[in-house]
Amino acid sequence: MKEYRARLGLTQEKLAEIVGVRRETIIFLEKGKYNPSLKLAHNIARALEVGIEDIFILNDD
Amino acid sequence: MKIRWILIVYSVISMLGLMMLLSRENVYVVIALVLGFLLLGHREFWSLVRYRRLPVIDERVRNNLTSAMRLTGGFFLIASIVLILLLRFNVFRDTPKELIISGQLVIIGIVYLVGYHYYDRVRPNLGERATRWIKIYLITAGLSLSTIALAIVLHNLVSACFGFEDAFFFILGLLVAPVVLVVSLLGSLAIFIKGLWASFTGVEQA
Numbered sequence: 001m002k003e004y005r006a007r008l009g010l011t012q013e014k015l016a017e018i019v020g021v022r023r024e025t026i027i028f029l030e031k032g033k034y035n036p037s038l039k040l041a042h043n044i045a046r047a048l049e050v051g052i053e054d055i056f057i058l059n060d061d
Numbered sequence: 062m063k064i065r066w067i068l069i070v071y072s073v074i075s076m077l078g079l080m081m082l083l084s085r086e087n088v089y090v091v092i093a094l095v096l097g098f099l100l101l102g103h104r105e106f107w108s109l110v111r112y113r114r115l116p117v118i119d120e121r122v123r124n125n126l127t128s129a130m131r132l133t134g135g136f137f138l139i140a141s142i143v144l145i146l147l148l149r150f151n152v153f154r155d156t157p158k159e160l161i162i163s164g165q166l167v168i169i170g171i172v173y174l175v176g177y178h179y180y181d182r183v184r185p186n187l188g189e190r191a192t193r194w195i196k197i198y199l200i201t202a203g204l205s206l207s208t209i210a211l212a213i214v215l216h217n218l219v220s221a222c223f224g225f226e227d228a229f230f231f232i233l234g235l236l237v238a239p240v241v242l243v244v245s246l247l248g249s250l251a252i253f254i255k256g257l258w259a260s261f262t263g264v265e266q267a
Contacts (some may be wrong), residue, residue, distance in 0.1 A: 031185075040119075
């Protein structure tokens with residue numbers, strides 16, 4: 001996610017603003033310490049111009 | 062939007078509560094409440110001062126708020142039952158009632174504060190083992206706290222019914238259970254601090 005964000009030249013703050021979350025949420029997502037809802041995952045994927053499966057993987061646990 | 066309105070209503074009620082406490086000269090409780098507000102809402106205050114708007118309440122914050130509120134609600138329920146039991150058996154006969162209720166409110170505030178920070182910063186940095194241990198410690202702390210209250214009540218009951226000084230519930234309530242309570246609280250606090258520290262350093266705790 002960090003890679004795709006950097007590719008578009010977006011800061012964590014800018015991405016947070018686009019998808020309507022706090023910057024800390026982006027930090028947690030990039031560290032893999034927060035599981036987003038499908039809606040948030042979809043919004044992030046759209047903002048980063050990639051598919052959901054490119055940045056998030058489904059973990060059965 | 063719903064959460065924002067809840068926070069606004071909560072703030073208005075708190076302001077009224079603060080004014081009532083001030084009129085009753087409970088200054089120490091007011092200081093504790095104001096400190097609690099500042100600690101809990103420092104991001105919100107900063108955002109209001111800096112950007113003239115409240116920060117976004119996103120799904121992560123909403124989930125953390127809900128979990129912390131649920132935890133506090135559960136604690137409030139148990140604390141109230143214990144408090145009613147203790148008041149019923151005149152354990153606090155020389156303590157003013159408003160001091161007892163204020164104390165309970167302050168403790169509930171602390172539980173909410175710790176709860177929110179646990180869900181917000183600590184839990185994402187804890188591994189499976191640490192999460193399991195913190196649960197065990199907290200359940201033990203809750204059980205020993207209930208044991209203290211129950212042992213005091215049973216000690217008074219046995220003494221009143223059978224006319225002799227009961228030793229078993231006395232030792233259990235004033236020695237064994239408090240030691241277990243302190244040990245379990247220290248254990249959970251240690252894991253909490255480790256998790257909080259990890260949120261700054263980025264090293265996950267097993």
